[in-house]
Amino acid sequence: MKWHRVKALLLKCYYLTINSPDRLCDMFYWPLIDLFVWGFASFYIKDISDVNVLSALLGGIILWVFVWRSSQDIAVYVLEDFWGKNLYHLFSSPVRFSEHLLSIITFSFFRALASGTFMALIASLLYSFSLFSFSPLVVGLSIFLLSLFGWTTGLFVTALIFRFGQRIQVLAWSTVWIIQPFSCVFYPLSSLPVWGQWIARLLPTTYIFENMRAMMLGHPVDYSTYAISFIISMIFFGIGLVVVHWSFQSARKMGMLEKGD
Amino acid sequence: MDVIEVKNLCKSYGQLKAVDHISFSVKKGEFFGLLGPNGAGKSTTINMLTGLLEKDSGHISLLGKDPVTDWEYVKNRMNVATAYYPLTEVLTIRQNLRVYGRMYDIPKREQKIDEMLKQFELNDLQHHRVITLSSGERTRVALCKGLLNDPELLFLDECTVGLDPDIAEKTRRILKEYQRERHATFLFTSHYMHEVEELCGRIAFMNKGKILKIDTAHNLKKLITKMTVSLGIKEGKGALLKEFLVAEGVEVIFAENNALIFEVPSRGEKVYKIMNKIFKKGFKLSDLHIQRPTLDDLFIAVARGKK
Ligand SMILES: Nc1ncnc2c1ncn2[C@@H]1O[C@H](COP(=O)(O)OP(=O)(O)O)[C@@H](O)[C@H]1O
Ligand SMILES: [Mg+2]
Numbered sequence: 001m002k003w004h005r006v007k008a009l010l011l012k013c014y015y016l017t018i019n020s021p022d023r024l025c026d027m028f029y030w031p032l033i034d035l036f037v038w039g040f041a042s043f044y045i046k047d048i049s050d051v052n053v054l055s056a057l058l059g060g061i062i063l064w065v066f067v068w069r070s071s072q073d074i075a076v077y078v079l080e081d082f083w084g085k086n087l088y089h090l091f092s093s094p095v096r097f098s099e100h101l102l103s104i105i106t107f108s109f110f111r112a113l114a115s116g117t118f119m120a121l122i123a124s125l126l127y128s129f130s131l132f133s134f135s136p137l138v139v140g141l142s143i144f145l146l147s148l149f150g151w152t153t154g155l156f157v158t159a160l161i162f163r164f165g166q167r168i169q170v171l172a173w174s175t176v177w178i179i180q181p182f183s184c185v186f187y188p189l190s191s192l193p194v195w196g197q198w199i200a201r202l203l204p205t206t207y208i209f210e211n212m213r214a215m216m217l218g219h220p221v222d223y224s225t226y227a228i229s230f231i232i233s234m235i236f237f238g239i240g241l242v243v244v245h246w247s248f249q250s251a252r253k254m255g256m257l258e259k260g261d
Numbered sequence: 262m263d264v265i266e267v268k269n270l271c272k273s274y275g276q277l278k279a280v281d282h283i284s285f286s287v288k289k290g291e292f293f294g295l296l297g298p299n300g301a302g303k304s305t306t307i308n309m310l311t312g313l314l315e316k317d318s319g320h321i322s323l324l325g326k327d328p329v330t331d332w333e334y335v336k337n338r339m340n341v342a343t344a345y346y347p348l349t350e351v352l353t354i355r356q357n358l359r360v361y362g363r364m365y366d367i368p369k370r371e372q373k374i375d376e377m378l379k380q381f382e383l384n385d386l387q388h389h390r391v392i393t394l395s396s397g398e399r400t401r402v403a404l405c406k407g408l409l410n411d412p413e414l415l416f417l418d419e420c421t422v423g424l425d426p427d428i429a430e431k432t433r434r435i436l437k438e439y440q441r442e443r444h445a446t447f448l449f450t451s452h453y454m455h456e457v458e459e460l461c462g463r464i465a466f467m468n469k470g471k472i473l474k475i476d477t478a479h480n481l482k483k484l485i486t487k488m489t490v491s492l493g494i495k496e497g498k499g500a501l502l503k504e505f506l507v508a509e510g511v512e513v514i515f516a517e518n519n520a521l522i523f524e525v526p527s528r529g530e531k532v533y534k535i536m537n538k539i540f541k542k543g544f545k546l547s548d549l550h551i552q553r554p555t556l557d558d559l560f561i562a563v564a565r566g567k568k
Contacts, residue, residue: 002333008363012349015356019390081349088346089406092311092416093364094336252315255274258308 001102005095009103016080017111026072027115034061035119039127058129059212060185062119066112066143067183067205068176070150073108074101075157075172082166087257097248101158105151112147134215141226142208148233149204153179155240159247165256184209204229204236262325264289264414264446265310270319272305279305281470282319287463290444292437294451294461296556298564301467303450307418310448311341324414337365339414342407344422347399350392354383354402357391358409365410377405380435382428396423404432408439417449421456429453433460454556464556468563478556485554485562488527490536493548494519502544511535519547527554 017023038061042054081087090100123129131139157171182196183205192200200206207229211222251257265287272280280302287293295303308314310321312328321328328335348357355374362370378384381401386394391402400423407415417436421429433456439445451457457464458478465475474481494502503516506523515522525531532551539546 002366004366005364008360011363012352012360015352015360016349019351019353019356080351084349084351085346086349088313088343089341089348089361089403092313092336092341093361094333095364096332249315252313255305255308255314257313258304 001096001099002094005099006103006106009095009100010107013077013103013107016077023076026069026076027111028118031061031065031115031119032122034065035122035126039123054127055129055133055216056213057186058123058127059131059134059216060209062116062123062131063142063146063208063212064180064183064185065115065119066146067150067153067179069112069115070105070108070147071153071157071176072173073111074104074151074154075161075169075175077104077107078158078161079166079169079172082161082169091257097245101155101244105154108151108154109147112150113143116143134212135221138211138215138221142212145204145208145226145229145233148230148237150176152233152236152240155237155244159240159244162244162247162251162256179203179205182206188213202232204233262289263287263322264291264324265293265448266320266322267306267310268320270306270309270321271317272302272309272314273317278470280309283465283467283470283472285465285472285475287446287448289446290440291463292440292447292449292461294449294457294464295467296450296454296457296464296560297467298560300469302470303467304418305470306467307341307416307448307450311339311416312336337410338412339416340407340410340412341416341418342403342420343418344396344400344403344420345418346403347391347394348402348406351390353388353390354378354394354405355387357402358405361406361409367410373409377409381405381432397425397428400424401428401432404435408435411443412445413443414446415448417447417451419450419452421451421453429456436460454560458556466559466563473563481559482554482556483528485558486526486528487524488532488554489514489522489524489552490532491522491548491550491552492520492539492546494521495545495547498544502539505539505542505544506535509535509538 035058038057039054042057045053081090120131123131153175157175160168160171182192182199183203184192184200189197189200189206189210207225211225215221263286267286268284269282270280270284271278271282283306295306297303305314309316310323312332323335324338326335352360358374358377359370362374367373378387381404383398383401383405386398391399394402400420404420407417407420421432424432436447437460440447449457449461461478463475463477464481466473466481474484497518499516499518499521502521503513506513511523511525513521513523525535
């Protein structure tokens with residue numbers, strides 16, 4: 001692994017972003033829309049039922065962005081090289097696949113951070129909601145664990161892209177939303193049906209959002225659940241790395257890198 | 262030292278043997294051509310050498326090293342250019358070159374990029390996105406990138422497609438100069454025979470995944486054993502001449518009153534003898550054209566499945 005090559009790839013991601021309105025919209029437009037919809041929805045719910053769901057919803061939305069951005073960005077920036085027909089030059093250069101992945105993961109993390117910060121700022125302006133009503137340690141841990149899981153799903157989608165090519169690109173945008181209902185972002189685990197709860201317990205994300213809601217109700221932080229989340233994440237992440245490596249090798253065998261398709 | 266050494270290299274896609282037990286070696290400073298019809302396996306060969314494609318079996322050594330174990334050493338000293346894959350399309354030319362400049366850790370990057378842009382006459386376009394460029398301009402961008410790291414070994418897979426004759430000529434000059442100055446080694450494919458003939462010392466003639474022959478262009482042309490003689494005939498004596506030639510055992514391809522085409526072996530003195538006899542018989546000619554074998558003929562013959 002060579003730092004100058006990772007920097008080269010980060011530079012490429014940066015150029016792809018500033019040259020493309022799509023990639024900028026990803027970061028600010030959609031998260032902003034989410035904030036508006038859920039913020040106003042919670043005002044309405046409060047009006048008709050006296051329950052204050054604002055904090056739970058906003059906390060969920062802002063934290064979810066780390067899963068969303070990480071996952072989708074990895075897949076999209078991998079796809080950029082397919083769309084831009086750049087695989088040929090990229091992989092005949094000295095770059096290693098691990099450097100390619102590392103640069104994309106790093107870049108997606110900064111993009112997620114920018115989105116998250118932007119949302120936190122807007123939320124505090126519009127709704128006087130502060131993410132840092134939780135301890136910075138909890139916020140940091142949550143962001144790390146959620147990003148880690150986002151990278152993991154990103155790796156799985158990447159593996160599928162290198163195995164099946166651009167025809168499965170819809171997964172780049174959709175995968176993360178299959179996971180969301182089971183991650184208990186906006187509602188407690190208990191509101192899922194029993195089979196859904198089992199799925200939810202296998203997802204590292206669930207523990208983060210459960211903890212967040214518990215803290216809002218004044219319960220103490222349960223660090224053991226972060227540990228569980230971390231262990232599950234690392235297992236998935238490890239499997240993801242193996243699968244993506246295998247899929248890249250198969251792409252090299254099948255001639256996917258020369259055709260980009 | 263052999264800069265490229267390939268032994269028994271194979272690659273199949275399912276039933277199709279894209280590259281079938283080929284072996285060749287290229288010396289330092291050599292301009293080596295891979296020639297053959299579409300689907301012959303030229304690109305597949307190059308892609309295995311550049312590491313884009315995994316070989317099924319066989320041995321590859323580049324710059325005296327194993328490209329798998331000495332990946333970084335080899336890849337930093339080689340490069341590749343093709344007209345078929347432009348650089349990242351939504352990036353500008355300069356942005357692309359900056360990315361690859363960093364990738365190869367080139368010292369004084371900006372200066373080097375300026376030099377390359379000037380050499381390929383892309384200065385004015387440097388802030389345009391690759392996607393907006395014409396195919397000839399894209400080709401030049403690919404060549405810029407190909408020479409960016411001053412490679413000792415350069416793979417050029419149809420890198421001159423779409424260039425206008427003026428730029429194509431300049432490009433060939435740049436490549437030849439580069440080869441001379443740096444003593445660089447080239448592996449080159451092209452569909453333009455005159456280009457292959459002009460640039461390449463030795464040529465490997467490929468078809469259906471196999472190398473049929475490796476030789477100089479001059480010697481390869483000898484594989485085409487016939488040349489074509491076209492005559493314009495005065496006094497409408499075409500039919501008479503045909504009769505005469507057939508009696509002499511010459512293969513007449515086409516004959517009418519005022520024109521006739523026949524084939525003779527390209528080696529030996531047969532053509533002079535026949536022409537002498539024609540003059541002696543009193544036939545008067547209005548035109549004479551002797552078509553010596555070209556690489557094109559060889560190419561077409563192989564592509565159409567003749568020997
Ligand atoms: N990725 C691939 N999958 C399946 N077949 C391929 C692939 N790449 C090349 N081929 C086939 O392999 C043969 C050789 O192709 P190629 O090396 O591109 O030929 P050339 O460059 O000489 O025109 C062709 O028949 C082509 O269709
Ligand atoms: Mg080809």
